[in-house]
Amino acid sequence: MTTVTAPLARGLAARVSPIEGLQQTMTLAWRALVQIRHNPWELVDFSIQPIIFTLLFTYVFGGAISASTGKYLTYALPGILVMNMFFVTMYVGMGLNTDLTKGVFDRLRSLPLARWAPLAGRITADLLKQVWSIVLLLSTGVILGFRIGTTVLHVLAAVVLILVFALAFSWVSVLVGVLAKGPEKVYLLGMTTLFPVTVVSNVFVPTETMPGWLQAFVKVSPVTLLANASRGLMVGGPITGPALGSLLWAAMILVVFVPLSLCALKLRV
Amino acid sequence: MTHAIWTEGLVKRFGGTVALGGVDLAVRTGTVHGLLGPNGAGKTTAVRVLATLLRPDAGHATVGGYDVVRDAHQVRQLIGVTGQYASVDEALTGMENLQLIGRLLGMSRRDTKQRARELLARFGLSDAAGRAAKTYSGGMRRRLDLAASLVGRPHMLYLDEPTTGLDPRSRLGLWDLVRSLVADGVTVLLTTQYLEEADELADELAVIDHGRVIATGTPEELKAKTGARSLAVRPADPVDVPVVISVVGQLAGVAPEVDGLVVTAPVTDPAVLPAAVRRLDNAGVVITELTLRNPSLNEVFLSLTGRPTEETTHTEQTEGALT
Numbered sequence: 001m002t003t004v005t006a007p008l009a010r011g012l013a014a015r016v017s018p019i020e021g022l023q024q025t026m027t028l029a030w031r032a033l034v035q036i037r038h039n040p041w042e043l044v045d046f047s048i049q050p051i052i053f054t055l056l057f058t059y060v061f062g063g064a065i066s067a068s069t070g071k072y073l074t075y076a077l078p079g080i081l082v083m084n085m086f087f088v089t090m091y092v093g094m095g096l097n098t099d100l101t102k103g104v105f106d107r108l109r110s111l112p113l114a115r116w117a118p119l120a121g122r123i124t125a126d127l128l129k130q131v132w133s134i135v136l137l138l139s140t141g142v143i144l145g146f147r148i149g150t151t152v153l154h155v156l157a158a159v160v161l162i163l164v165f166a167l168a169f170s171w172v173s174v175l176v177g178v179l180a181k182g183p184e185k186v187y188l189l190g191m192t193t194l195f196p197v198t199v200v201s202n203v204f205v206p207t208e209t210m211p212g213w214l215q216a217f218v219k220v221s222p223v224t225l226l227a228n229a230s231r232g233l234m235v236g237g238p239i240t241g242p243a244l245g246s247l248l249w250a251a252m253i254l255v256v257f258v259p260l261s262l263c264a265l266k267l268r269v
Numbered sequence: 270m271t272h273a274i275w276t277e278g279l280v281k282r283f284g285g286t287v288a289l290g291g292v293d294l295a296v297r298t299g300t301v302h303g304l305l306g307p308n309g310a311g312k313t314t315a316v317r318v319l320a321t322l323l324r325p326d327a328g329h330a331t332v333g334g335y336d337v338v339r340d341a342h343q344v345r346q347l348i349g350v351t352g353q354y355a356s357v358d359e360a361l362t363g364m365e366n367l368q369l370i371g372r373l374l375g376m377s378r379r380d381t382k383q384r385a386r387e388l389l390a391r392f393g394l395s396d397a398a399g400r401a402a403k404t405y406s407g408g409m410r411r412r413l414d415l416a417a418s419l420v421g422r423p424h425m426l427y428l429d430e431p432t433t434g435l436d437p438r439s440r441l442g443l444w445d446l447v448r449s450l451v452a453d454g455v456t457v458l459l460t461t462q463y464l465e466e467a468d469e470l471a472d473e474l475a476v477i478d479h480g481r482v483i484a485t486g487t488p489e490e491l492k493a494k495t496g497a498r499s500l501a502v503r504p505a506d507p508v509d510v511p512v513v514i515s516v517v518g519q520l521a522g523v524a525p526e527v528d529g530l531v532v533t534a535p536v537t538d539p540a541v542l543p544a545a546v547r548r549l550d551n552a553g554v555v556i557t558e559l560t561l562r563n564p565s566l567n568e569v570f571l572s573l574t575g576r577p578t579e580e581t582t583h584t585e586q587t588e589g590a591l592t
Contacts, residue, residue, distance in 0.1 A: 012335070012343040020375060027372040035360040038401040103356035107417070110320045111373055112345040269322070 013112075021114030028108075028121025032095055033128065046091070046133050050084040051140050057204060058144055065205060070145030077141040078158065078230035079203030081134055082223060085166050086198050088133055090190035092126045092170045093177030097186050100178065100268065109269065119265075123170045130166050134159055149236040158233035161243060165226055168250035171257035178264040203227050222249035273298040273425050273456035274319060278328030281314050281480075288314040290480035291328065296458060296473075301451055303471030303488075304460040311480035312460035313352065316429050319458065320350045333424060349418030352429030356414060359403035363394050363413050366402060370420040381420075388416040392446065408439030415446060426450060428459045432466060444469055464488075476573060484573050493537060500541055501533045502549070503558035513556075516548045531558070 016024075036042050054073075057080070062072035099105040099118070108118045138146075138155075148155055173190070180186045200214070201223035207215050218224050226249075228242035274296035281289040289311050296302040304312045317323040319330055321341040329336060335343040357366045364385055371381030389398045392412040397405060402413060411431060418426060428447065432440040447470055451457060461467050467474050468488045476484040476491065484491060492498065500521065504513050513532045517525045520541045521534035542561050549556055 012346050014340070015342055023375070024373050027369065030372075031358065031361065031365070031369050034365055035358070038360050038362070038403075098360075099358075102359060103353065104358050106322055107350065107356060108373075109322055110345060110348065110350040111370065111421075112342055113373055 016112070016114040016117075018114075021117055021120075024113050024117040025120040025124055028118060029124040029128065032122060032125030035095075042091070046088050046129055047136055050080070050087075050133055050137050053084070054080055054137060054140055054144070061204060070147070073141055073144055073146045074149070074235055075206075075231070076204055077137070077146045078234045079201070079223075079227035080141075081137055081158075081162060082165075082226045082230055083198040083201075083203050084133055084137060085130060085162050086169065086194050086223070087190070088130050089126060089166055089169045089173045090186065090194070091129060091173075092122050093173035093175075093180070093186045093190070094183045095122050095125075096174060096177035097180050097183045101182060105269065119174065122174075123167065126170055127163055127166065130163055131159075134162065148234055150234060154233045158230045161229055161233070161246060162226065165222070165246055165250045168253045168257075171254060171261050174261040175257055175264055178261060178268050197221075198223050201227060222246060222253075225249065271298045272296060274302070274330070274332050274458060276315075276319070276328065276330040279315065279318060279325050279330055280327035281311075281318060281323060281325050287480050289318070289325070292477070292480065292482055294330075294475055294482070296456060298456050299451070299454055300472040301447070301457040301459055301470050303467040303474040304458065304477055305462075305464065305467045305471075305474050306460075306477035307462060310477045312477055313429055314480075315477070316350075316352065316427050316458065316460055320348060320427055321345055322350075346421075347424045349421065349423030349426045350429075351411075351414045351418045351427065351431060353433075357402050357410070357417050360401060362399050362401055363389060363405070363416075364398040366413060366417055367420055370417050374421045376420075384420060388419060392416045393442075408435055408442070411435060411439070411443060412446070415443070419450075423455065425456045425458065428457060430460055430462065433462065440466075478573070498536050498539075499533050499562050500536045500545060501531055501558065501560045501562060502545065502556055503531045505555040505557050509552075509554040512552050512554055513549065516545065516552065516554075520544055520548075536561070 054077070057076060058069050058073050061076075062069035066072035066075060096105075096119070099108070105118065142148075173186075176186055176189055180189065201218055201221045203223060207218050207224065210218060222245075225242045225245035228237070229239060229246050231237055232239035232242060272295050274294060276292055276294040279289050279292040279294075280287070292311070292315055294302070294304075294315070304315060306312050314323065318325050319332060319337060321337050321344050324338060329338070331337065332344045333347045335347070337344050358369070361369065367385035367388060368381050371384055372378070376384065386395075386398075389395050392415065394409060394412060394416065397409060402410065405413060415428075415431070431447070432443050435443065444466070447457060447459070457470075459467070459470060471488060473487055474485065474491055475482045500517060502513050502517055504510060507530060510527065510530060510532065514525055514527065517532050517534050521536050523534060525532045525534035527533075539561065542559070545559065549559075
């Protein structure tokens with residue numbers, strides 16, 4: 001039998017280099033993705049659900065709103081991508097909460113890792129899930145009759161913009177994940193707040209069709225701004241205004257939620 | 270004499286509760302040091318401070334010569350932690366869990382795989398290597414936990430209540446594993462509520478109560494100090510009870526307690542057992558029961574603190590139900 005614990009004869013490093021930190025982040029992201037293999041329902045959740053949403057809205061609302069489903073999809077799909085992004089960020093909080101409640105987070109903290117690696121790993125894994133569901137939704141959309149009105153580069157820019165916003169919004173999810181008592185509470189809170197917040201926007205219907213008081217809210221909603229920017233980049237229309245608005249929102253979310261989340265995490269562990 | 274772990278006046282408060290009220294510990298390199306105490310005594314808090322998971326409010330602690338606050342990163346390179354709070358990822362397989370840790374520690378893909386296989390084999394988990402950890406039994410989970418804390422070949426291993434909630438067979442198996450690790454030269458810090466476990470594994474003990482070390486020494490010293498072994502004799506005939514009381518009283522040097530037919534007295538010298546047999550035989554007393562009982566944790570506590578442990582049985586039940 002081999003000796004399990006031969007003494008280490010090397011000097012001990014005083015800190016983690018940024019490159020090691022990145023490697024650790026990638027390893028932790030890998031782990032978050034491998035988890036899906038043993039929990040296929042999560043894959044179903046963030047793959048099939050958005051497709052069902054797209055199908056439902058296209059065929060139930062499409063006729064009434066735009067007369068043709070293809071035309072409606074061209075209006076709605078960029079917004080559906082945005083809406084879906086909000087829901088996918090929930091997995092950051094759920095995963096983090098599971099780690100905290102099950103003791104995995106403490107195990108990670110007892111290892112010589114970069115302090116930021118566990119969170120960065122979660123968020124990186126989330127970005128990969130985001131890319132996956134965007135590709136899935138776009139492909140479904142194209143099959144159902146969505147037509148890109150701009151260039152491939154514009155579409156890529158829209159994807160990047162959505163991902164940048166996802167990166168910022170993940171921190172809201174981190175805070176919920178740290179404060180919640182259990183992963184299912186994160187899910188519940190996410191569903192009940194994100195649904196109204198994302199629907200009260202111009203994702204499914206143009207702002208002009210809503211009552212005045214609601215319009216005021218919808219116009220400044222980050223969901224509307226991001227949906228407008230994506231629409232502009234994918235279909236055509238104004239880009240700069242809504243894109244800058246979205247980035248401003250992302251910056252504000254970061255400024256508020258990064259310190260808040262880190263503070264809450266420090267208090268919890 | 271070298272010390273793997275050294276603490277001085279360690280204090281930790283949670284709100285108004287004092288979890289550690291000035292704890293001094295000295296753990297010699299290459300030994301098993303037991304922290305013995307009831308639930309809520311501060312054992313886990315002490316381990317969490319030594320594992321760099323909690324910052325002490327006062328006092329200081331060094332592990333392998335490194336300060337747990339100032340040199341936390343170095344300390345983390347020396348330790349392996351196994352406890353109910355530092356656990357494995359249930360959604361990953363046994364193999365993946367060990368691979369995750371190996372990769373995080375900067376080991377190559379090949380070394381990690383080899384190391385994981387070796388540990389899984391040693392801990393009897395090879396057959397379950399490809400199954401998600403959530404399907405493991407309590408005993409298998411603890412073994413995987415222990416394996417995970419050994420991936421990086423730690424110099425110090427913290428085992429926080431490693432066998433709480435395990436069935437007797439799994440407990441014995443885990444004890445064997447711990448002994449083999451010590452043979453490899455690892456320093457072990459073990460917390461437990463069971464005197465038997467401390468007795469089996471620990472070279473030295475610190476008894477903790479209300480966040481303070483109330484006694485230290487080898488298990489033998491503590492038992493001698495507490496004198497809590499008890500001699501119990503039950504005569505076949507109730508008529509013989511006075512004779513038994515007199516014999517047991519002479520041997521123990523104190524007045525025995527009588528409960529029905531059973532006469533009990535605390536003793537320190539194991540030689541009282543043959544002496545009791547001889548004298549009772551000479552007196553013509555026929556006995557149905559004669560035992561020399563080791564002190565239970567409750568009795569050690571009773572004699573050290575003047576009060577019994579609270580919640581010990583209660584905790585065993587609830588934690589057993591969880592695993």
